[in-house]
Structures are given as C-alpha cells and as structure tokens.
Amino acid sequence: MENGIANLLGALSLAVMDRIEQGAREVVGRGGETPAALIVIGYGQGMTNDKLRRILGLSHSGTVRLVDRLVSDRLVERRAGKDGREVALHLTASGAASRNELLASRISAVTSLLDVLSSAERKQLATLIRELLARQDTSEMDRFTICRMCDDRVCANCPLPTNKGQHAR
Amino acid sequence: MENGIANLLGALSLAVMDRIEQGAREVVGRGGETPAALIVIGYGQGMTNDKLRRILGLSHSGTVRLVDRLVSDRLVERRAGKDGREVALHLTASGAASRNELLASRISAVTSLLDVLSSAERKQLATLIRELLARQDTSEMDRFTICRMCDDRVCANCPLPTNKGQHAR
DNA sequence: ATAAATATGTGCGTAGCGCACATATATAGT
DNA sequence: ACTATATATGTGCGCTACGCACATATTTAT
Numbered sequence: 046m047e048n049g050i051a052n053l054l055g056a057l058s059l060a061v062m063d064r065i066e067q068g069a070r071e072v073v074g075r076g077g078e079t080p081a082a083l084i085v086i087g088y089g090q091g092m093t094n095d096k097l098r099r100i101l102g103l104s105h106s107g108t109v110r111l112v113d114r115l116v117s118d119r120l121v122e123r124r125a126g127k128d129g130r131e132v133a134l135h136l137t138a139s140g141a142a143s144r145n146e147l148l149a150s151r152i153s154a155v156t157s158l159l160d161v162l163s164s165a166e167r168k169q170l171a172t173l174i175r176e177l178l179a180r181q182d183t184s185e186m187d188r189f190t191i192c193r194m195c196d197d198r199v200c201a202n203c204p205l206p207t208n209k210g211q212h213a214r
Numbered sequence: 215m216e217n218g219i220a221n222l223l224g225a226l227s228l229a230v231m232d233r234i235e236q237g238a239r240e241v242v243g244r245g246g247e248t249p250a251a252l253i254v255i256g257y258g259q260g261m262t263n264d265k266l267r268r269i270l271g272l273s274h275s276g277t278v279r280l281v282d283r284l285v286s287d288r289l290v291e292r293r294a295g296k297d298g299r300e301v302a303l304h305l306t307a308s309g310a311a312s313r314n315e316l317l318a319s320r321i322s323a324v325t326s327l328l329d330v331l332s333s334a335e336r337k338q339l340a341t342l343i344r345e346l347l348a349r350q351d352t353s354e355m356d357r358f359t360i361c362r363m364c365d366d367r368v369c370a371n372c373p374l375p376t377n378k379g380q381h382a383r
Numbered sequence: 384a385t386a387a388a389t390a391t392g393t394g395c396g397t398a399g400c401g402c403a404c405a406t407a408t409a410t411a412g413t
Numbered sequence: 414a415c416t417a418t419a420t421a422t423g424t425g426c427g428c429t430a431c432g433c434a435c436a437t438a439t440t441t442a443t
Contacts, residue, residue, distance in 0.1 A: 048368045050340040051324040056369075057343050058230035058324075060360045061223060063271075077430050095390055102232075107431045109392060114429085130390045130439045155220040155227075161349035162342070170342045171219040173335060174226050180330035191229045199217040200225075246399050264421055276400045278423060283398085299408045299421045389440070398431080403424105410419070 061155055065194065068150035073143055075114065078103055080147055081193040082111055083136075086121060087144040088197060091133040093126060100189045115140070148196040175204045184209035230324055234363065237319035242312055244283065247272060249316055250362040251280055252305075255290060256313040257366060260302040262295060269358045284309070317365040344373045353378035 069080035078101045085100050086092045098108040112134065115121035120140035126133040136144060159167060183191065185207040192203060238249035247270045254269050255261045267277040281303065284290035289309035295302040305313060328336060352360065354376040361372060 048321050048325070048365070049370075050336050050343075051321045051328060052365050052368045053340055053343045053347065053373075054230060054328065055234060055320055055324045056360055056364055057347065058227035058234075059363055061227035062231045063359075065224060065227075075429080079430085093390075094392095103430095104432050105391080106393080106433075110429095110431075113392095126390090128390080128440075132391070151224055152217050152220045155224045156217070158346065158350065159220060159223065162346055166342060166345065167219050169338065170346075171222055173331070173339045173342070174219075174222045176335065177327065177331055177339075178222070178226065181327065190232075191225055194228055195225055196217070196221050199221045201218075204222075244398080248399085262421075263423095272399095273401050274422080275402075275424080279398095279400075282423095295421090297409075297421080301422065385443085387440100387442070389438100391436105391438080393436075394434090396431105396433085398429100400427105400429080402427090404426105405422105405424075407422080408420080410417100412417075413415090 057158075061158060064154040064158070065151050068154045069147055072146045072150050073118075073120075075118075077111075079111055079114060082108075082115065083120060083140065083144050084147060084195075085189070085193050086115075086134045087136050087141060090135065091124075091126060093131045093133065095131075097134065099186055100193055102190060148198070151194060152196055152199065179204040179206065181205060182209050183207065226327075230327060233323035233327070234320050237323045238316055241315045241319050242287075242289075244287075246280075248280055248283060251277075251284065252289060252309060252313050253316060253364075254358070254362050255284075255303045256305050256310060259304065260293075260295060262300045262302065264300075266303065268355055269362055271359060317367070320363060321365055321368065348373040348375065350374060351378050352376065 066076065066080075070076050073080055073083065081101060082097060085097060094108055094112060095105075097112070098105055101108065101111075103111065112121060112123070116123060119137055120143055122135045122137055124133045124135055159170075162170065178191075181187075183205050187209065188203065188205040188207050191205060192200070195203070235245065235249075239245050242249055242252065250270060251266060254266060263277055263281060264274075266281070267274055270277065270280075272280065281290060281292070285292060288306055289312055291304045291306055293302045293304055328339075331339065347360075350356075352374050356378065357372065357374040357376050360374060361369070364372070
C-alpha cells in the first residue's frame with residue numbers, strides 16, 4: 046500500500062507526457078526528441094551539436110540527423126562556431142515561432158489536467174513538487190536533460206540543483 | 215508566475231517517464247508501446263488485438279506488428295478467441311515473468327525520485343494526485359490508456375472515473 | 384611536429400509505426 | 414436463406430527516428 050504513491054505518480058506522469066507529446070507533434074509535425082531539441086536550441090545562442098546530444102541523451106549520429114531534419118524544415122540554421130570544428134545552432138524566425146507555440150502547447154496541456162484542483166491545492170502541489178525536485182542529486186547536465194522541455198519564460202528559478210559530484214572528496 | 219506549477223509538473227513528468235522508459239527498455243529490450251502492451255495483455259485473459267489497439271492509441275497495423283514482436287520474443291501467444299475472428303492474446307510463462315519485472319522496475323524508478331520526501335510529504339502528494347486524477351473527465355477507455363503501465367498489484371482502487379459522456383444530456 | 388582529444392558528418396541497418404488494401408467471420412436487413 | 418454491412422485480423426509498402434561503425438576536420442597536449 047506504500048507503493049500506491051509511486052503508482053499514482055507514474056500514471057499521472059504518463060498522462061501528462063501523452064498530452065505534451067501529442068501537442069508537440071501537432072505543432073512541429075515531428076516526434077521523438079525533435080520538439081525538445083527545438084526548445085533546447087532556443088535556450089541560448091550557439092548551442093553545439095555535441096552539447097545537444099548530451100542533453101537529449103541521443104547518439105552522435107542521431108543528433109546530426111535530428112538537426113538535419115530541423116534544418117530541412119527551415120527551423121534551425123547551422124552557423125560557424127568560434128571553435129572552428131563546432132557548429133553553432135541558431136533558430137530561424139520560423140523556428141523561434143514554432144518554439145513559442147511548442148511551449149504554449151505544453152503549458153496548456155498540463156494546465157488542462159491541473160485546473161480541476163483549487164488554487165490552494167495547486168499551491169500545495171507546487172510546493173511539494175518543488176521540494177521533490179530540489180532534493181534530487183542532479184548534475185548540471187542532468188538538469189538540462191530534465192528541463193529540456195521547460196518554458197524559460199515561466200520557470201524563473203529552477204529548483205533543481207546542479208552540483209552533483211562536486212564535493213568529490 | 216501562475217504557470218509555474220504547470221511547468222514544474224511537466225518537468226517532473228518528463229523525468230519520471232525518462233526513468234520508466236529506460237528501465238522498461240532494459241527489461242524487455244524494446245521501446246515504444248511494447249512494454250505497455252505486455253502489461254495490458256497481462257491485465258486479464260483474452261485481450262484482443264483491437265482492444266489493445268485502442269488502449270495503446272496505435273494504428274491497427276502497428277498493433278499487429280507489435281504483437282508479432284511479442285510473439286517472436288516468446289512473451290505472448292495468439293490463441294483462438296471465442297468470436298472466431300478475434301485473437302485471444304495470452305502471456306507465456308516468460309511473458310508473465312517479464313511483465314512482473316517491468317512493473318517492479320517502474321515502481322522502483324518512481325520510488326527513487328520520491329524517496330527524498332518525508333513520509334508525511336509523500337502522503338500529502340498522494341492525496342493531491344489522487345484528487346487530481348479523480349476529478350478528470352475520463353471514459354473507461356481513457357482510463358485503460360492512462361493506466362496502461364499501472365501495477366495492478368499495487369493500485370487497488372484506481373481514482374480515475376470511467377463515466378465520461380454517460381449523462382449525455 | 385607528432386599524438387591524442389574533440390567535434391562533426393556519412394553509409395548502413397533496424398525498430399516502431401501508419402496508410403491502403405486484402406481477407407475472414409459475424410450481424411442485420413429483406 | 415441470402416445478400417449487405419460491420420467487425421477483427423493480417424500484409425505490402427514506405428517513412429521517421431535512431432544507433433553503430435567509420436571517416437574527416439580542427440584543436441590541444443607532449
């Protein structure tokens with residue numbers, strides 16, 4: 046009976062991701078890690094192929110082909126990175142627009158599940174989830190991975206720590 | 215700032231599903247809806263191809279091929295259904311064993327995220343999630359879909375309603 | 384100046400899935 | 414009873430998303 050909570054959270058998470066992924070596919074016409082890639086690339090300027098690979102948890106070639114698809118969809122451009130071997134990934138105007146749609150669709154999908162709760166209940170839930178995340182043992186890369194779909198316009202101070210293994214002692 | 219809760223739940227759900235899917239792939243060596251199919255087939259005796267299709271949200275042919283893979287992995291058998299055109303899907307002994315591993319792996323994956331909370335916090339969280347699920351407007355088929363990975367040994371009384379659209383009036 | 388590390392791109396194969404079509408059985412209408 | 418329709422499954426074909434192994438270019442270390 047003590048595992049009931051794990052089962053409930055598992056079921057809720059599945060329902061949440063089903064809705065997020067369905068919306069994402071409708072927005073960008075693609076599945077897998079492609080929507081997440083668009084969001085991650087838009088996070089800052091000059092994302093490289095290799096950093097993207099580690100954040101998405103894909104193989105190198107898988108990432109190159111994923112970027113190929115984004116480029117052929119005119120959502121992303123490959124520019125020269127300062128390092129000469131690096132490729133700097135930049136969103137096109139259309140890519141930035143799709144990214145915004147994607148983020149809005151995701152928030153809307155989750156909100157539609159949440160709005161059966163009262164405002165007080167939502168606040169309670171937010172506090173619990175924030176604590177849950179804040180106490181995880183995550184590295185900086187883990188955080189990027191978990192937050193690869195996050196809306197940076199909404200999530201001001203991410204609760205996830207970024208110092209796993211830093212006091213290696 | 216009011217969307218913060220939606221973003222948090224989205225991030226948590228992604229983290230939960232990442233871990234569940236990774237564990238499932240390690241157990242059955244397959245991804246996509248294949249692990250869920252194994253769980254659903256084990257739910258009761260004589261699941262049909264068509265019911266499975268609707269629960270998993272796949273196309274008809276996709277479902278047939280999915281079952282082909284389960285059969286070739288010796289996890290599932292196709293037996294004659296009473297209806298003559300139906301196929302009755304049954305787990306083999308090895309399929310039932312894999313299913314149990316799958317369920318255990320899922321509970322363990324979620325628990326590893328949850329155990330940073332105190333017992334009281336987990337109880338609070340369980341209450342909130344149970345309420346959230348109980349107030350959704352779900353049909354019986356929606357419920358099967360959301361619960362397609364659920365552990366029936368753990369989830370005694372599912373909070374999800376099953377009466378969407380029954381008072382059509 | 385050479386070796387090793389880093390970053391990207393490519394040939395090839397596979398898993399997972401959908402569309403359109405074909406087939407078999409059951410049910411309904413006359 | 415006989416045809417028409419609905420239901421359930423299987424198949425040919427193609428595509429998307431991905432990984433492995435290999436090749437290439439640039440940077441850093443010795």
